Amino acid sequence: MPTDTAAELLALFAAAGDSWVSGEAISRRIGVSRTAVWKHVEALRALGYQVEAAPRKGYRLIARPDLLTPEEVSAGLTTRRLGRVIEYRETVGSTNDLAKDLARKGVPEGLLVLADQQTAGKGRLGRSWLTPPGAAIAMSLVLRPALPPHEAPRITLAAAVAVTEAVRDMTGLPAGIKWPNDVQLEGRKLCGILTEMEAELDRVAFVVLGIGVNVGLRREQMSPALRETATSLALEGAIGVRRAVLVQAILSRFEQAYDDLLAGRFPQVLSRWRSLSVTLGRPVRVHGLGGQVTLEGVAQDVDDDGALLVRDADGCLHRVLSGEVSLRPA
Amino acid sequence: MPTDTAAELLALFAAAGDSWVSGEAISRRIGVSRTAVWKHVEALRALGYQVEAAPRKGYRLIARPDLLTPEEVSAGLTTRRLGRVIEYRETVGSTNDLAKDLARKGVPEGLLVLADQQTAGKGRLGRSWLTPPGAAIAMSLVLRPALPPHEAPRITLAAAVAVTEAVRDMTGLPAGIKWPNDVQLEGRKLCGILTEMEAELDRVAFVVLGIGVNVGLRREQMSPALRETATSLALEGAIGVRRAVLVQAILSRFEQAYDDLLAGRFPQVLSRWRSLSVTLGRPVRVHGLGGQVTLEGVAQDVDDDGALLVRDADGCLHRVLSGEVSLRPA
Numbered sequence: 001m002p003t004d005t006a007a008e009l010l011a012l013f014a015a016a017g018d019s020w021v022s023g024e025a026i027s028r029r030i031g032v033s034r035t036a037v038w039k040h041v042e043a044l045r046a047l048g049y050q051v052e053a054a055p056r057k058g059y060r061l062i063a064r065p066d067l068l069t070p071e072e073v074s075a076g077l078t079t080r081r082l083g084r085v086i087e088y089r090e091t092v093g094s095t096n097d098l099a100k101d102l103a104r105k106g107v108p109e110g111l112l113v114l115a116d117q118q119t120a121g122k123g124r125l126g127r128s129w130l131t132p133p134g135a136a137i138a139m140s141l142v143l144r145p146a147l148p149p150h151e152a153p154r155i156t157l158a159a160a161v162a163v164t165e166a167v168r169d170m171t172g173l174p175a176g177i178k179w180p181n182d183v184q185l186e187g188r189k190l191c192g193i194l195t196e197m198e199a200e201l202d203r204v205a206f207v208v209l210g211i212g213v214n215v216g217l218r219r220e221q222m223s224p225a226l227r228e229t230a231t232s233l234a235l236e237g238a239i240g241v242r243r244a245v246l247v248q249a250i251l252s253r254f255e256q257a258y259d260d261l262l263a264g265r266f267p268q269v270l271s272r273w274r275s276l277s278v279t280l281g282r283p284v285r286v287h288g289l290g291g292q293v294t295l296e297g298v299a300q301d302v303d304d305d306g307a308l309l310v311r312d313a314d315g316c317l318h319r320v321l322s323g324e325v326s327l328r329p330a
Numbered sequence: 331m332p333t334d335t336a337a338e339l340l341a342l343f344a345a346a347g348d349s350w351v352s353g354e355a356i357s358r359r360i361g362v363s364r365t366a367v368w369k370h371v372e373a374l375r376a377l378g379y380q381v382e383a384a385p386r387k388g389y390r391l392i393a394r395p396d397l398l399t400p401e402e403v404s405a406g407l408t409t410r411r412l413g414r415v416i417e418y419r420e421t422v423g424s425t426n427d428l429a430k431d432l433a434r435k436g437v438p439e440g441l442l443v444l445a446d447q448q449t450a451g452k453g454r455l456g457r458s459w460l461t462p463p464g465a466a467i468a469m470s471l472v473l474r475p476a477l478p479p480h481e482a483p484r485i486t487l488a489a490a491v492a493v494t495e496a497v498r499d500m501t502g503l504p505a506g507i508k509w510p511n512d513v514q515l516e517g518r519k520l521c522g523i524l525t526e527m528e529a530e531l532d533r534v535a536f537v538v539l540g541i542g543v544n545v546g547l548r549r550e551q552m553s554p555a556l557r558e559t560a561t562s563l564a565l566e567g568a569i570g571v572r573r574a575v576l577v578q579a580i581l582s583r584f585e586q587a588y589d590d591l592l593a594g595r596f597p598q599v600l601s602r603w604r605s606l607s608v609t610l611g612r613p614v615r616v617h618g619l620g621g622q623v624t625l626e627g628v629a630q631d632v633d634d635d636g637a638l639l640v641r642d643a644d645g646c647l648h649r650v651l652s653g654e655v656s657l658r659p660a
Binding site for chain 2: 124153195
């Protein structure tokens, strides 16, 4: 079944809610004969949708699987330019790597790569990122901002704001941002953001914004080490969050924040970041790219480049542009 | 003829200077029969080398073409790790694009791409760059520095220093650096540097450093517009500069400066940059990425990130990280 037909059929069912949709209405809407309608319904069922059929009543959708497919994400998406074109893979090595390949081939801004499973998911600083099938969101956006590279970290901050607000709105869980770009719940990592770019030294060619969210991930799917540091929406009590709906919420909030930063309204994004931060005001330890502790102090603020401003015991203010920060008890 | 055999044969001739080398000595050195020596000499001649042959004396090299081949560049190269592996193309779209492809495939730091001609040479900010056959150097180095992206501009400054010093040493011409990375002679551009990178936001994956030098370029090879703004070593009176030797000189100076900056001695590089600069102390006009004038003032200094510090008429100091600068009469 073509994607468009499936999307139209799903939209029809969504509009009908609990009501029945007649075979005739379906045949008019998707432009096939009434006898062919049955075949399209069967195709939906094969994808995991539960469709009830009854003589003289027609069809109604009684359960939909939690899929990240283009049909699911496109139906109800409110963005103007981000995620309007979706490249979906059931399994992929890394959505960021696929998005970078596509970006190099010239795909326009806004293309979204989605995968149900990553076999070689990537985290920051060369780390791996776990994405077992059905349990997480793995999404990567191709962006082509007219920014110099040193302003690109603003995109990561905007993305962290978008994810945190989307999670709070959908689940009520008190998600917060750990500098620069982890979204946490009770000190455990819920979402990682990996931003990669290709650039001349004073001009970004493209940015790939990768977002991984642990949605239904169970404890036994994590390594013992990960159980200490990571969590998922389900583990924190938000059961049954539909991944496609969360993707829509993230995309729509991110598009707003991204438009703000491109239009010179980055201070607004930054002020939302500050209010969601769990880092500011806390004693922190800064680790360099090699893991060594390079600075201890109190996190004071972030600046326009996304740098963390840390005041050390001597009262000196340091600008931290890279590396890792661990939070210490206040 | 394999590259290694040609390189050995050329090294043998180079060591002999004006003297003859016997066929027997050649056969011993390159491990072929004396009758096969003649075939190897013929292969060299086919590349443009003039080799004299005389019975009972042997062979001697009386003229060598100005080639950018691996044999020419490798013979006499003094670097430890940059340019030890060379990927040569007689014609290529862009040496930077080829180097980026190779870098993505994982080639190690130091790989050098060389081409005699570029058909789609690239300059900064999406401009094109002219590289007709035989008249210029087109070289791109793959680098893998352990630097955050905001320090990558230091590599460009180091490269500008290396090219400028190499040109001064080899030709005596008073080359100077216009911020950030043009090497000029009498206000006309002699060399352009295009640095591209792939990075996470806080870690460089690789940098491709592209250097184009106009060596023998003639006025009639330039467009009318280019004649106003560009020049070549030959046009400035330095005739017969061998491109391979200039590449060696650039590589060896750049390796030193690159090692300095990786080892925390960037201030030394910067102080050489300052002394070669034609921008500092001059009234300048700064143009944004869109071409608009964003600032006028006097160029005071560069800082550790390679930013140009410009003082405006009100005495305020501005940090210019991207864009273009035009020099104005003092």
